[in-house]
Amino acid sequence: MAEDEAYRKLLLKQGYGLIGRHSAAKICTWTKKSLRGEGVCYKERFYGIRSHMCCQITPSMGYCQNRCVICWRDLSKTYGTEMVDDGTLDEPKDIIKGAVREQRRLLNGFKGFEGADLEKFEASKNPKNFAISLSGEPLSYPKLNKLIRELHAQGNSTFVVSNGMLPDALEKLERPTQLYLSLDAYDEENLKKIDRSLFSDAWQRLMRSFDIMSSLKDWRTAVRVTLIKGWNMEHPEKYAALLERANPRFVEVKAYMFVGSSRTRLELENMPYHHEVKAFAEKICKHCGYKFIDEQEESRVVLLMKEDRPDRIMKF
Numbered sequence: 001m002a003e004d005e006a007y008r009k010l011l012l013k014q015g016y017g018l019i020g021r022h023s024a025a026k027i028c029t030w031t032k033k034s035l036r037g038e039g040v041c042y043k044e045r046f047y048g049i050r051s052h053m054c055c056q057i058t059p060s061m062g063y064c065q066n067r068c069v070i071c072w073r074d075l076s077k078t079y080g081t082e083m084v085d086d087g088t089l090d091e092p093k094d095i096i097k098g099a100v101r102e103q104r105r106l107l108n109g110f111k112g113f114e115g116a117d118l119e120k121f122e123a124s125k126n127p128k129n130f131a132i133s134l135s136g137e138p139l140s141y142p143k144l145n146k147l148i149r150e151l152h153a154q155g156n157s158t159f160v161v162s163n164g165m166l167p168d169a170l171e172k173l174e175r176p177t178q179l180y181l182s183l184d185a186y187d188e189e190n191l192k193k194i195d196r197s198l199f200s201d202a203w204q205r206l207m208r209s210f211d212i213m214s215s216l217k218d219w220r221t222a223v224r225v226t227l228i229k230g231w232n233m234e235h236p237e238k239y240a241a242l243l244e245r246a247n248p249r250f251v252e253v254k255a256y257m258f259v260g261s262s263r264t265r266l267e268l269e270n271m272p273y274h275h276e277v278k279a280f281a282e283k284i285c286k287h288c289g290y291k292f293i294d295e296q297e298e299s300r301v302v303l304l305m306k307e308d309r310p311d312r313i314m315k316f
Helices: 005-013 029-035 042-047 092-112 118-124 144-153 167-171 188-195 202-215 236-246 260-264 274-285
Strands: 016-019 023-026 054-058 129-132 157-162 178-183 221-227 250-255 291-296 301-305
Touching: 005 016, 016 092, 023 092, 029 092, 029 118, 042 250, 042 291, 042 301, 054 092, 092 118, 092 144, 129 144, 144 157, 167 202, 178 202, 178 236, 188 202, 202 236, 221 236, 221 274, 236 274, 250 274, 274 291, 274 301
Parallel strands: 054 129, 129 157, 157 178, 178 221, 221 250
Antiparallel strands: 016 023, 023 054, 250 301, 291 301
């Protein structure tokens, strides 16, 4: 990414804060809403993550194994399936320092915003949760374990979101606070149509990642099912079987959102309403041991669990 000046200019225009050669941070819509008193992210409702103190980062901008139709990024800027540790990679401590710097810079104007919560604004300068999910596949970054370790050493929590295409890296992953795997399709043919992976064995890689997730008995794990109206809102029984295979603690069933570059591939009509997401999630529940636990209509998302455990809401 560092050598692609045109791409860097585009990312800056889109509101990214660039860090080093291949890392970036960006302010989430819900962080802004929280500071303005307009609501909070569903992760605050579901898990206790404070929206105004959450920092979205990527250590692997442009490095992804898939070209998903739902992705908000510019898919023409895909640098390869994995990153090479050639001595020029951004260092974990530099990524963290740069992310906090960019978080503060990008939020600076909120202090003068009429109605802004100044107490939250001051707290936002020192984020406590790092969502390693912004763009690209985080498991592509060879120093991800060091990044997680350093963030935890500084007293932060970490949410890592993976597409499941790098099971070898997943098997070696050090424990984040919460691990997500994405599920966009109910079978191999549907996956090829939606995720458009660079790997011919994408389905087998995802299944292996699900089996690895199932073995992580004491981890906080989640599968995020993204629903696209007209594309993958069929066969709830097949989703149910996949969820039982992965056996995550949490399942988020969420609507595709018509944002970013995905608007060049899909239509507004492909974004399901909340009641449609909830109805489909309830159909999934009929075929497995997961139950409806919670919802947030503004985000068009519902939470499923096998039982609502008291440690679902994290304490900070």
